[in-house]
Amino acid sequence: MTGARLEFRGVACMRGGRLLFEGLGFALGAGEAALVTGPNGIGKSSLLRLAAGLLLPAAGIVERDGGIALADENTALDPQASLGDALAFWARLDGGIDRVAPALDAMGLARLASVPVRMLSTGQRKRATLARAIASGAPIWLLDEPGNGLDAESIGRLEAAMATHRAGGGLLLVASHQPLKLDGARTISLGAAR
Numbered sequence: 514m515t516g517a518r519l520e521f522r523g524v525a526c527m528r529g530g531r532l533l534f535e536g537l538g539f540a541l542g543a544g545e546a547a548l549v550t551g552p553n554g555i556g557k558s559s560l561l562r563l564a565a566g567l568l569l570p571a572a573g574i575v576e577r578d579g580g581i582a583l584a585d586e587n588t589a590l591d592p593q594a595s596l597g598d599a600l601a602f603w604a605r606l607d608g609g610i611d612r613v614a615p616a617l618d619a620m621g622l623a624r625l626a627s628v629p630v631r632m633l634s635t636g637q638r639k640r641a642t643l644a645r646a647i648a649s650g651a652p653i654w655l656l657d658e659p660g661n662g663l664d665a666e667s668i669g670r671l672e673a674a675m676a677t678h679r680a681g682g683g684l685l686l687v688a689s690h691q692p693l694k695l696d697g698a699r700t701i702s703l704g705a706a707r
């Protein structure tokens with residue numbers, strides 16, 4: 514996981530013909546983290562989608578070295594499959610089937626591995642999405658409101674997983690309305706909504 518990097522240079526973001534932000538620049542290297550903050554609709558999720566390459570910048574450059582794991586409101590897990598099988602589907606593609614069990618453990622989901630994804634509660638679903646990111650082995654994690662719907666114990670698990678990821682040379686870009694323990698993280702504050 515050495516050499517992970519994510520850099521924005523002079524990036525502008527347009528959605529639906531409206532300019533959300535422009536001139537955005539930052540660089541994150543291995544072990545680093547940034548917290549994206551700002552009011553509803555300002556463009557935090559859009560920024561993460563730009564970082565993932567799912568959205569193209571209207572101006573500027575987005576550069577990344579290393580694979581990406583995006584964890585947002587979509588679980589991207591087969592609702593009919595068991596949680597274990599749904600995670601294994603992605604882990605096989607990512608070449609890391611052995612990462613599924615530790616990822617389930619990290620999110621406190623080991624006992625739910627045989628439960629169909631569609632039957633998971635809101636918080637369990639969120640933890641499953643985070644387990645998918647953990648199991649991906651990707652060095653660049655893009656987490657959109659990762660604490661949404663999580664109880665205090667699960668927030669602790671999330672914070673521990675983020676710290677482990679950084680200690681292993683991963684980097685984090687996190688959009689969150691709620692405070693999360695992210696030691697030494699920089700803040701990317703998007704301005705007032707237009």
Ligand SMILES: Nc1ncnc2c1ncn2[C@@H]1O[C@H](COP(=O)(O)OP(=O)(O)OP(=O)(O)O)[C@@H](O)[C@H]1O
Pocket residue numbers: 528529530533551552553554555556557558559560
């Ligand atoms: N596919 C789209 N087409 C047009 N406009 C869009 C599209 N997706 C998002 N938008 C608009 O872009 C703006 C930014 O949305 P985004 O989801 O990035 O905001 P956000 O800061 O993450 O908000 P929140 O805090 O509510 O999650 C919003 O005004 C939204 O309506």
